Amino acid sequence: MIISAIAAVAENGVIGKEGGLPWSLPDDMKFFQRTTLNHPVISGRKSYESIPPQFRPLRDRLNIVVTRDKNYVAPGAVVCHSLADALEKAKAEETKEIFIIGGAQLYTEAIEAGIVNRLYITTVHAKPEGDAFFPTIGKEWKEVWSEKHKADDRHKHSFTLRVLQR
Numbered sequence: 001m002i003i004s005a006i007a008a009v010a011e012n013g014v015i016g017k018e019g020g021l022p023w024s025l026p027d028d029m030k031f032f033q034r035t036t037l038n039h040p041v042i043s044g045r046k047s048y049e050s051i052p053p054q055f056r057p058l059r060d061r062l063n064i065v066v067t068r069d070k071n072y073v074a075p076g077a078v079v080c081h082s083l084a085d086a087l088e089k090a091k092a093e094e095t096k097e098i099f100i101i102g103g104a105q106l107y108t109e110a111i112e113a114g115i116v117n118r119l120y121i122t123t124v125h126a127k128p129e130g131d132a133f134f135p136t137i138g139k140e141w142k143e144v145w146s147e148k149h150k151a152d153d154r155h156k157h158s159f160t161l162r163v164l165q166r
């Protein structure tokens with residue numbers, strides 16, 4: 001089973017600001033969509049709530065939300081109370097890959113626990129202000145694929161889509 005984390009990370013490690021994303025990069029969102037489609041996605045409660053209500057649960061994917069709140073409900077999604085429980089639920093699906101889709105708390109927990117074996121990192125070539133950060137990753141992670149995307153009318157920043165394996 002491949003357990004992946006997928007994130008857009010600025011050059012200064014920032015992934016979020018005030019509960020949302022510090023940028024709008026539609027082609028990166030498309031990459032996220034097509035990469036995670038038909039696979040279980042696991043998110044922290046804060047990131048789940050940052051998805052506009054009309055787009056959640058994300059379509060054609062089992063959405064698993066992790067929270068410590070035993071009364072939490074997320075219509076159309078599965079609610080779990082630990083990362084381990086979320087992974088168990090995801091593994092019960094017929095799938096070869098599970099995606100951890102953020103945010104900072106979930107990425108940090110999963111990577112520090114050593115359960116992630118693939119990273120889809122979009123490096124955003126900017127240094128925005130923010131309050132949520134991707135964890136530092138070790139030298140064991142090697143880039144196996146990358147694709148550059150220039151800044152344009154719809155993308156204020158250039159970015160590089162990357163896949164890393166360890």
Ligand SMILES: NC(=O)c1ccc[n+]([C@@H]2O[C@H](COP(=O)([O-])OP(=O)(O)OC[C@H]3O[C@@H](n4cnc5c(N)ncnc54)[C@H](OP(=O)(O)O)[C@@H]3O)[C@@H](O)[C@H]2O)c1
Pocket residue numbers: 006007008009014015016017018019020021043044045046047048050066067068069080081082083101102103104105106107109132
């Ligand atoms: N750039 C990107 O690719 C990307 C992707 C995703 C998110 N983000 C950004 O990241 C930011 C949110 O990140 P965040 O770190 O603040 O929040 P988060 O990781 O999305 O969610 C944190 C919440 O998840 C629950 N949680 C975390 N660990 C848990 C555990 N072990 N057991 C049970 N519940 C657990 C808790 O929910 P309760 O408080 O309900 O108990 C906690 O408050 C936002 O700015 C968002 O836009 C960026």
